Amino acid sequence: KAGVTQTPRYLIKTRGQQVTLSCSPISGHRSVSWYQQTPGQGLQFLFEYFSETQRNKGNFPGRFSGRQFSNSRSEMNVSTLELGDSALYLCASSLSSAVETQYFGPGTRLLVL
């Protein structure tokens, strides 16, 4: 079974731009969660989607948004990028809920200049 895939793997943007990241979960997994990982803060939860609905949201500003499609693929968008948004963005999938064992993708490393 193929694992979680994320595209792109690396991205460089400038302040003020916006970015869209994509995640394809493991086949059969319907829950997709997004995390931001930085050296100082560790892994922080952004949001979880299930059946095209946002089920949980972390403590991030409204510039961070996401969506899920009917095939469970998910995208997250960050608008008006700030330098502090530079991080590794990880997507994780699980069968039906973020409270189950999650399987992570390789991440998208975003650098904001």
Add this chain to the structure above:
Amino acid sequence: GQNIDQPTEMTATEGAIVQINCTYQTSGFNGLFWYQQHAGEAPTFLSYNVLDGLEEKGRFSSFLSRSKGYSYLLLKELQMKDSASYLCAVRSGNTPLVFGKGTRLSVIA
């Protein structure tokens, strides 16, 4: 809220045993996970504890004491490839996992 603490860095010798501790404060505890993350890679699932006691899986074991809010990950017969960050994550009720900041383990010859 939740508070999860683990040491920032540890160093151990190849072939030895190392114990990585994790303490947590949370209400509605509903399970504790350990993940391994090599530099530049995704976290991979190692273990899950929801009841008190020791769970053994090959060279890796994980222990939980719910009354003490404490867990540890035990790695035996350390190998160089075990050099990685080890993340402790706690589940409370039906809320998403909260991760500690991770312990970076360096295995030296």
